[in-house]
Amino acid sequence: MIVSVASGKGGTGKTTVAASLATVWERPVWGVDLDVEEPNLHLFLRPAIAGSETAWMTVPAVEEAKCTYCGACSELCQFKAISVFNQVILTFPEMCHSCGGCLAVCPEKAISPGRRELGEITWGVAGRVEFLAGRLRIGEAMSPPLMRQVKARLEQMLAKGGDAVIDAPPGVSCPAVNAVLDSDVILLVTEPTPFGVYDFKLAWEAFAPLGKPMGAVINRAGLGNDAIYRFCQEKGLPILAEIPYDRSVAEAYARGRIIADLSPGFKETFVALRDKIRALAQPSPSREAAHA
Amino acid sequence: MNKIAVTSEGPSLDDQVDPRFGRAAGFVVVDLETMDTQYIDNGQSQVMAQGAGIQAAELIARAGVNFLLTGYVGPKAFKALSAAGIKVGQNLEGLTVRDAVARFKSGRVEIAQAANRAGR
Numbered sequence: 521m522i523v524s525v526a527s528g529k530g531g532t533g534k535t536t537v538a539a540s541l542a543t544v545w546e547r548p549v550w551g552v553d554l555d556v557e558e559p560n561l562h563l564f565l566r567p568a569i570a571g572s573e574t575a576w577m578t579v580p581a582v583e584e585a586k587c588t589y590c591g592a593c594s595e596l597c598q599f600k601a602i603s604v605f606n607q608v609i610l611t612f613p614e615m616c617h618s619c620g621g622c623l624a625v626c627p628e629k630a631i632s633p634g635r636r637e638l639g640e641i642t643w644g645v646a647g648r649v650e651f652l653a654g655r656l657r658i659g660e661a662m663s664p665p666l667m668r669q670v671k672a673r674l675e676q677m678l679a680k681g682g683d684a685v686i687d688a689p690p691g692v693s694c695p696a697v698n699a700v701l702d703s704d705v706i707l708l709v710t711e712p713t714p715f716g717v718y719d720f721k722l723a724w725e726a727f728a729p730l731g732k733p734m735g736a737v738i739n740r741a742g743l744g745n746d747a748i749y750r751f752c753q754e755k756g757l758p759i760l761a762e763i764p765y766d767r768s769v770a771e772a773y774a775r776g777r778i779i780a781d782l783s784p785g786f787k788e789t790f791v792a793l794r795d796k797i798r799a800l801a802q803p804s805p806s807r808e809a810a811h812a
Numbered sequence: 813m814n815k816i817a818v819t820s821e822g823p824s825l826d827d828q829v830d831p832r833f834g835r836a837a838g839f840v841v842v843d844l845e846t847m848d849t850q851y852i853d854n855g856q857s858q859v860m861a862q863g864a865g866i867q868a869a870e871l872i873a874r875a876g877v878n879f880l881l882t883g884y885v886g887p888k889a890f891k892a893l894s895a896a897g898i899k900v901g902q903n904l905e906g907l908t909v910r911d912a913v914a915r916f917k918s919g920r921v922e923i924a925q926a927a928n929r930a931g932r
Binding site: 594599600601603605606608610612615 | 860861862863866867869870873888891892895896897
């Protein structure tokens with residue numbers, strides 16, 4: 521199974537939770553950093569990197585000698601990544617979404633697949649956790665294409681068995697949705713502050729339509745007010761764990777330590793969280809079925 | 813034939829120069845020999861998520877323009893305008909279209925060598 525650890529608001533503790541959860545999960549388990557714009561799971565898991573590769577996406581490469589400047593590609597492209605001006609054809613590779621439309625529509629076969637660097641995919645081992653991460657190239661604007669390639673690699677590895685804990689990007693836009701799209705359970709990490717509650721609602725609204733089991737983790741519990749608890753109750757969203765607002769957690773985080781390793785109590789919190797996630801992933805037997 | 817396009821907040825010579833190129837409201841195209849004007853609405857570029865400058869360049873290139881007067885031009889738009897053979901005069905915001913054209917005709921508009929805004 522795949523568990524994605526997401527949040528609306530940034531800085532609520534996604535990586536803290538993902539790192540601890542991966543650490544207490546039954547082997548084999550992959551800790552996957554899909555927050556490719558600012559990956560930081562490695563700071564906590566501290567993997568020994570075993571390999572890496574550059575990720576690319578297809579963009580048009582024009583052979584201008586064959587081009588008749590008919591403008592078919594330019595007309596088709598909704599992103600203005602290819603444009604014809606009189607007797608000049610221009611490409612803007614950074615604008616391309618890699619739909620392949622220009623290659624298909626060119627009557628002269630003047631366009632062939634070129635490539636644009638998306639970033640890097642790295643993998644390795646962190647103790648009992650297998651590590652996989654994407655890192656977006658500086659200057660690259662689109663993260664979902666790289667995330668899809670990281671997920672494809674994960675899928676290959678999971679085919680041999682095992683589970684994965686995904687550290688998702690914050691927010692509720694394309695990258696965040698892309699990160700949770702293939703998971704079996706979505707874990708929303710939040711904090712009981714007004715900002716936390718506000719963004720948590722956005723995250724719930726964005727992810728609920730996916731119809732996946734969801735649960736909440738309240739980080740910095742004891743801070744703020746009870747609005748987040750009321751919201752979860754109202755929506756029938758189970759609160760699977762609470763991490764106290766505690767100086768020792770902040771200090772450990774600042775040192776790049778894993779919270780589950782701090783004390784037997786914290787370890788128990790994450791083991792219980794793991795078990796509740798597993799239970800959430802199982803379709804609960806309905807009452808009618810029990811009677812039948 | 814000498815045609816210039818001026819980014820404009822409205823269709824007439826008395827409207828203000830729109831400081832933006834790609835997301836300008838529209839272009840007042842002036843034929844310098846006859847002083848006839850034509851207005852090209854740029855609404856379709858304004859609503860684009862990306863590539864507004866490139867599309868705006870396509871629009872005025874199709875209108876047979878060879879000089880653009882505007883406020884700011886980004887790097888992709890500048891590249892597109894250069895490919896279309898359109899010369900650019902920048903930093904003309906705060907003027908009416910009429911005043912911008914007058915300044916151009918009196919030879920006080922410099923031909924830009926590069927974009928004057930960062931890309932987005």
